Amino acid sequence: MSTTTRAAVVESGGAPFTLADVELDEPRAHEVLVRIVAAGLCHTDLGVASGGLPFPLPGVLGHEGAGIVEAVGPDVAGVEPGDHVVLSFTSCGSCRNCRDGHPAYCAAWLPLNLLGGRRADGSATISRDGAPLGGHFFGQSSFAERALVDERSLVKVDRDIPLESLAPLGCGVQTGVGAVWNVLEPRTGDTVVVLGAGAVGLSAVMAAALTPATTVIAVDKVVERLELARELGATHTVNANEADIVEAVQLITSGAGADGVVETTGNVIVLRKGVDALAARGTAVIVGAPPFGSEVALDVNGMLGGKRLVGLTLGDQETQTAIPALVRLVREGRLPLDRLISTYAFKDIGQAVQDMAAGKTIKPVLTFA
Structure with a gap:
């Protein structure tokens, strides 16, 4: 059964982010439905939104999400509903570089994360009024109240740290x-x-x-x-x-x-x-x-x-090892990400984009009620 959620959609290259209702596909075998609590805004998002990369638009971007698991596909083993997770990039898990612990150099990295806008089999994860949208951005497309996430894109984290403080770990910080x-x-x-x-x-x-x-x-x-x-x-x-x-x-x-x-x-x-x-x-x-x-x-x-x-x-990171270590450093105050972060309500994504482009904020993080 599909899930209706509110998302920030980019209609075409150079167009602003606009909020609209979209439908998420039902989680497949290795997919997870996540309620997004926070999502970092990155220059990669702005580059794609400007039309600088051949990602299929209209579409939903966002690749520094953090949230709470709501539902899991039948073959998901690492997380369960209620778990807190940080979202990062996805990978095939079977190529030589993935097997060697270097998933950022996955043989299918570009189509799975940055350019394809679809699952590996070509199917869409997000649609609007029955028409597919570009999605599956870094296996997540987290500029939305809920996201359908690849199991390999998420990392379970402890619940004692605000997710707003952890969202940037998924891309910029670990890089x-x-x-x-x-x-x-x-x-x-x-x-x-x-x-x-x-x-x-x-x-x-x-x-x-x-x-x-x-x-x-x-x-x-x-x-x-x-x-x-x-x-x-x-x-x-x-x-x-x-x-x-x-x-x-x-x-x-x-x-x-x-x-x-x-x-x-x-x-x-x-x-x-x-x-x-x-x-x-x-x-x-x-x-x-x-x-x-x-x-x-x-x-x-x-x-x-x-x-x-x-x-x-992406720092040549193996996320299942790296992100928990970074979370510990955040908790202990040795990686004070709060000094970089400015928070914006999701509805104010346009202002966050303006402030980031103008250099007024270092790391905008969108928060979801």
């Missing part, structure tokens, strides 16, 4: 943390540079502060965000409006350069600066996604000193 912990793996005395002090970048700053790295440099153009980065663990900050990034890193490190760089802005000019700021054998991680087809020119001879440039999706 920034994973860039540091899973790729850079800082050693004692290392220098880590984070380019961009948005939600992903500040998550990387907090993650770096929990490692043996002794120098953590945050780079941005917004003074208030640089001040917040200091409070969250950065030892140094660089205002890119006032200083050249490479020169500033060289000055801070006495000419040594950075052992690790996390690029979160999606700006290829900034990415090039990050690579140039690396020390010998240093690693730069590409997290920010520029428009499709973007290229970056590199000094090839400069790379011969053992420099590495690594692309990253």
Whole structure:
């Protein structure tokens, strides 16, 4: 039996989010019906809503949901009604990368999460007046009061932490943390540079502060965000409006350069600066996604000193392990996500989008009554 729910629908590329009643299909074998309590708003949502990615519209987006299980499909084993869950990305579970514990590099990742808008078999999870809508976004489409979620998209969490505080774990936070912990793996005395002090970048700053790295440099153009980065663990900050990034890193490190760089802005000019700021054998991680087809020119001879440039999706996290660990850090106050979050009622999603695009808020989280 289908479920009628209120959702934020994007009718076409560039159109605003508008609230409308939609129908969710009945949960299939490995699907779960979740009542959404909170959902983070991410730049990926805005990129798709603008028409920048070939996701089928009209459709329902949202990929940082958190809520309470209401019903489960017949073959679901990990959760039951009443459980609190954080929603993240889905994966096939059977390809080589999934079997090796790297589901973010699933062979079917793009159609299952970002581009397909349907289940793997091509069927729709969401419809309106009998017509299918784009859905199944990251296996969830959580900009709605209820969502039909892939079992592999959700992680059971403890009930003692407000779900509003946990929703961003599903994408932005685990991405920034994973860039540091899973790729850079800082050693004692290392220098880590984070380019961009948005939600992903500040998550990387907090993650770096929990490692043996002794120098953590945050780079941005917004003074208030640089001040917040200091409070969250950065030892140094660089205002890119006032200083050249490479020169500033060289000055801070006495000419040594950075052992690790996390690029979160999606700006290829900034990415090039990050690579140039690396020390010998240093690693730069590409997290920010520029428009499709973007290229970056590199000094090839400069790379011969053992420099590495690594692309990253969702922190290369195995969510069933990573998200519970991050929840514990939130509970203990060692990952203070509340410093990043601004909450908005679901009906005010348009204002949340405006504030995020204008840089007035770092991580908008929609709340549902």
